[in-house]
Amino acid sequence: MGFEPIFFLPPSFINLLNLHYLKNFIRHYTTATYIDVLHSPFVYELYQSCIKKQTEVPLVFKEIETLRTQLLHNNNFIAYTDFGASAHYKGAKKNIKISSLARKHLKPARIAQILYFITHHYPYQHIIELGTSMGITTSYLATGAQNHINARLQTIEGCKDVFGVAAKVFKQLNLGSAIKSHHGNFDEVLPNILEEIPSLDLLFVDGNHSYEATMNYFNQSLSKIHNTTLFIFDDIYWSTEMTAAWEEIKCHPRVSVTVDLFFIGLVYFRKEQVKQDFKLRVF
């Protein structure tokens, strides 16, 4: 049962200009565990059912990817309000082409599809995504979650125009009723959602990549975790701040297992599990 020994460049070429990212990418791919020597049955099962490249994929992948291609070729302008960590002035508006934003923001298909397999395989009920952007990854999460009758996905986006683009994507995929979209700042909307849900099964953090914000979302969301809750953090090597947050999360006393896929990091709180940090390759 070998791992595909392929050494691919990361899909986001912009990040090749980011020395911190590049250095960690090389470190990751030279130290990641091969699945043959993975001794944790829990992580082995996660790998086999969700991370490993699946030979059969659902038809909906093609539909979502068609919409991604349309966004990547859409030269209409929208007013983009940046709330994220790279914003020089939070809340400042600028006109930007949908295609440029799609190139910058959307998670590569391979990673978004891993998220689909996770929500499809595990019966997560209360799912929160921070950072809808144009809804491509949200659509993968939501279609996977449709495998479980009680699953509820809530997603938050701060920019009004981007929120509008995502709404159209959900409509085209008939996902309008499967997704509860919130327009607003994570800092204001997340506490309300956490208050309203009985427990949190899956949290996907893909926005506002600063150390402080990431740690805040992590600490706030801990109030609703249970033994099988999963937190996923995007872009853990995007900056030294994000890597510092990732290292701190790994050491948190309530965290047991972490799985570092370089592009995203998975965090588990399973009490029966020995504390262990895994690094696996996805490309």
Ligand SMILES: C[S@@+](CC[C@H](N)C(=O)[O-])C[C@H]1O[C@@H](n2cnc3c(N)ncnc32)[C@H](O)[C@@H]1O
């Ligand atoms: C990297 S994009 C998300 C990409 C998306 N998950 C995907 O792969 O399709 C991050 C999004 O989070 C939004 N965002 C960042 N910080 C935010 C905040 N504090 N409140 C609300 N939205 C925020 C940005 O406007 C942006 O659309």
